[in-house]
Amino acid sequence: MIKIKSRLNKIFKKSLKKLIENNELPEILQEKDFVFSSPKMKVHGDLATNFALASAKIARMSPRKLASLLVDNLQDTEQIISDVEIAGPGFINVTLDNYQFLQGMERILLAGKNWGKSSDKNEKINLEFVSANPTGPLHVGHGRGAAVGDALARIMKTAGYDVSCEYYLNDAGNQVDNLALSIWFNYLQICREQGREIPEIEFPQDGYHGEYIKEMATDYFAKKGCEAATNEYDAEELKKFGVAKAVEKIKTTLKKLGVEFDRFYSENELHNQGKIETAIKKLQAKGVLYQQEGALFFKSSEFEDSKDRVVIKSDGSLTYFAADIAYHADKLERGFDKMIDIWGADHHGYIPRIKSSLTAMGYSSERFEALLVQFVSLISKKKKVSMGKRSGNFVELNQLIDEVGADVTRWYFIAKSHDSALDFDLNSALSMDPKENSARYAQYGHARACSILKKVKSKFALVPGKYSPELARELGAAEINLLKFMLELPEVILNSAQSREIHHVAAYLVELSRNFHSYYTTMKDDPILPRKDVLTAKDENKVKARLIWLEAFRTVARNALEVLGLPAPEQMESPKEVQ
RNA sequence: GCGCCUGUAGCUCAGUCGGACAGAGCAGUGGCCUUCUAAGCCAUUGGUCGCAGGUUCGAAUCCUGCCAGGCGUGCCA
Numbered sequence: 101m102i103k104i105k106s107r108l109n110k111i112f113k114k115s116l117k118k119l120i121e122n123n124e125l126p127e128i129l130q131e132k133d134f135v136f137s138s139p140k141m142k143v144h145g146d147l148a149t150n151f152a153l154a155s156a157k158i159a160r161m162s163p164r165k166l167a168s169l170l171v172d173n174l175q176d177t178e179q180i181i182s183d184v185e186i187a188g189p190g191f192i193n194v195t196l197d198n199y200q201f202l203q204g205m206e207r208i209l210l211a212g213k214n215w216g217k218s219s220d221k222n223e224k225i226n227l228e229f230v231s232a233n234p235t236g237p238l239h240v241g242h243g244r245g246a247a248v249g250d251a252l253a254r255i256m257k258t259a260g261y262d263v264s265c266e267y268y269l270n271d272a273g274n275q276v277d278n279l280a281l282s283i284w285f286n287y288l289q290i291c292r293e294q295g296r297e298i299p300e301i302e303f304p305q306d307g308y309h310g311e312y313i314k315e316m317a318t319d320y321f322a323k324k325g326c327e328a329a330t331n332e333y334d335a336e337e338l339k340k341f342g343v344a345k346a347v348e349k350i351k352t353t354l355k356k357l358g359v360e361f362d363r364f365y366s367e368n369e370l371h372n373q374g375k376i377e378t379a380i381k382k383l384q385a386k387g388v389l390y391q392q393e394g395a396l397f398f399k400s401s402e403f404e405d406s407k408d409r410v411v412i413k414s415d416g417s418l419t420y421f422a423a424d425i426a427y428h429a430d431k432l433e434r435g436f437d438k439m440i441d442i443w444g445a446d447h448h449g450y451i452p453r454i455k456s457s458l459t460a461m462g463y464s465s466e467r468f469e470a471l472l473v474q475f476v477s478l479i480s481k482k483k484k485v486s487m488g489k490r491s492g493n494f495v496e497l498n499q500l501i502d503e504v505g506a507d508v509t510r511w512y513f514i515a516k517s518h519d520s521a522l523d524f525d526l527n528s529a530l531s532m533d534p535k536e537n538s539a540r541y542a543q544y545g546h547a548r549a550c551s552i553l554k555k556v557k558s559k560f561a562l563v564p565g566k567y568s569p570e571l572a573r574e575l576g577a578a579e580i581n582l583l584k585f586m587l588e589l590p591e592v593i594l595n596s597a598q599s600r601e602i603h604h605v606a607a608y609l610v611e612l613s614r615n616f617h618s619y620y621t622t623m624k625d626d627p628i629l630p631r632k633d634v635l636t637a638k639d640e641n642k643v644k645a646r647l648i649w650l651e652a653f654r655t656v657a658r659n660a661l662e663v664l665g666l667p668a669p670e671q672m673e674s675p676k677e678v679q
Numbered sequence: 680g681c682g683c684c685u686g687u688a689g690c691u692c693a694g695u696c697g698g699a700c701a702g703a704g705c706a707g708u709g710g711c712c713u714u715c716u717a718a719g720c721c722a723u724u725g726g727u728c729g730c731a732g733g734u735u736c737g738a739a740u741c742c743u744g745c746c747a748g749g750c751g752u753g754c755c756a
Contacts, residue, residue: 135696137695137696137698139698139699140699140700140702141699141700144699148698148699150697150698153698153736153737154698156736157736162736163736187699188698188699189698189699189736189737190736191698191699233756235756270756273755273756274755274756275755275756276756306755393754394754395754396754397754406681406682406752407752409754410753410754411754412754413754414754415754417754419753419754419755419756420755420756421756444750445683445684445749445750445751446750446751447751448682448683448684448750448751449682449683449750449751449752450751451683452682472683472684472750474684474685474749474750475749475750479691482690515692516691516692516693517692517693519683519684519685520684520685520686520692521684521685521748521749521750523691523692525691528691528705532718533718534718534719535704535705535718535719536704536705537718538704540718541704541718541719544716544718544719547716547718548715548716548718548719551715551716552715553715554715555715556715559715592695595695599695601695603692603693604693604695607692607693607694607703610693610703610704611693611703614703614704617719617720618719618720618721620715620719620720621711621717621719621720621721622720622721623715624711624712624714624720627714627715628715629715631714631715671716672716672718673718
């Protein structure tokens with residue numbers, strides 16, 4: 101469709117040029133392009149442009165008059181237009197020759213798995229997401245970030261961007277100290293239960309309570325026995341141990357969800373390689389740091405932030421922000437053109453200070469983009485399931501995946517706009533009914549098409565064959581209408597990538613599936629496959645054409661599912677069997 | 680107080696760069712299985728697009744001001 105639009109633009113521009121040369125229209129119009137979009141209603145043709153409405157003022161004539169001038173001077177040398185109509189206040193509605201769509205079908209079939217891809221954008225993107233602290237398991241909120249990030253990565257890659265997925269591992273800082281202390285506390289407890297006499301210690305102030313801490317302590321005990329308990333508390337060792345355990349758990353959960361990263365970037369590495377120091381020195385050289393009350397401040401308020409921020413605390417330790425300054429600068433130093441961070445909405449106040457730091461260091465803050473993902477509430481029987489992190493009873497992502505399945509979990513996270521709060525309805529997610537569970541509905545279209553293709557092989561020993569114009573002519577209006585929709589996938593993906601709104605692809609998929617189900621049912625009177633076991637020569641071409649068409653549909657449905665990271669099942673599990 | 684996000688049908692949500700009569704699913708009502716998955720489809724009911732102004736040939740969409748909800752506003756990470 102993108103190609104057709106640009107061809108139409110050319111044809112219309114030629115008409116425009118001619119009118120300008122004849123002094124019938126002012127010259128400034130030459131600059132303007134004809135933007136074509138698909139009208140909502142079929143009676144408005146295949147593609148429409150509001151050019152005449154938008155340019156009427158400059159042209160100093162009524163929109164309808166401008167439109168008719170343009171239309172009268174059209175020269176469709178390639179014969180891609182079958183009808184042009186001026187409608188309403190001055191829309192120009194174009195109906196395309198069906199042959200354009202049939203050729204499009206050939207393109208889908210030739211592209212196969214590559215259908216949906218756009219040209220190389222030559223832009224290196226660092227996409228950072230999840231980045232949950234390695235102090236415990238992921239909860240459902242992280243899950244949304246993971247699903248959104250992974251889907252966005254796939255969509256952007258398909259749209260032609262060079263995307264690298266990164267997880268920033270906060271393996272330095274207080275939270276890791278607290279993790280280590282919490283494990284130590286529980287470990288000593290275990291040793292005491294083993295009969296060892298070990299003095300009581302106080303539970304760390306911001307310690308972690310969850311079951312997983314006890315598990316980690318048990319693992320530590322399994323590794324060390326009671327020996328370590330008699331020694332001094334070895335913070336470094338326990339930190340390492342705790343982080344490793346937590347990361348292992350996080351990776352397992354992510355993998356279950358089908359999310360993988362190109363790199364886990366360690367915060368410790370930033371410290372060890374002196375990158376934070378370098379970044380601070382760089383800021384110092386720019387004269388944007390100052391001492392106050394024993395702490396070192398960054399003048400972020402001189403840039404985009406509302407106030408200045410501490411980089412080095414009065415006790416001499418670095419803030420999390422200091423590391424983050426270095427981290428984001430490092431991403432750019434590593435050769436990325438752009439970085440996109442996916443954060444929970446509660447971090448939104450953080451954006452101005454990161455941007456400020458980049459500007460201060462001489463980078464364009466436009467190279468940084470934050471995508472905020474709003475909160476997730478779990479709803480069960482129309483009631484909110486409560487979540488509280490520190491108390492340890494928050495709903496783990498792992499549990500959710502085990503309960504409703506990885507595909508459905510993923511779907512629920514990506515089917516809605518990331519910037520509105522999500523009510524995750526467990527009852528509908530658990531349902532096998534595609535009407536209630538749109539994840540299944542989206543997959544069902546693909547499965548149904550596959551099942552027909554399978555059936556034909558056993559029934560007629562017919563190979564779908566290749567696209568040919570003669571066969572394509574056998575297709576009817578219903579198939580061509582769906583074909584028009586199928587041809588929109590690359591544009592949907594491209595738009596989705598550029599606006600960072602992944603739910604558009606999900607919405608497209610549901611509509612694609614619905615169109616197919618609708619078609620399928622209307623074909624009851626004239627079945628896609630004949631009921632007889634023997635094909636007449638006349639039938640054969642029609643069936644072959646439909647099979648090729650089905651193959652194209654299946655390709656589109658599969659590619660759309662896969663760009664969202666969802667499997668494209670060839671058959672659906674029967675709910676009756678599941679019961 | 681300030682900042683970010685949200686407000687569209689009874690419920691959960693779409694709505695592209697401002698476009699033609701505001702769209703789905705669920706729930707309600709009425710239909711469609713001797714047939715390739717009825718796990719589906721068709722029809723129908725239901726809306727002052729939070730409120731009030733403004734810009735525009737045209738506003739759910741852009742601007743301003745209100746109202747309501749969520750989140751943030753650490754020398755925590």
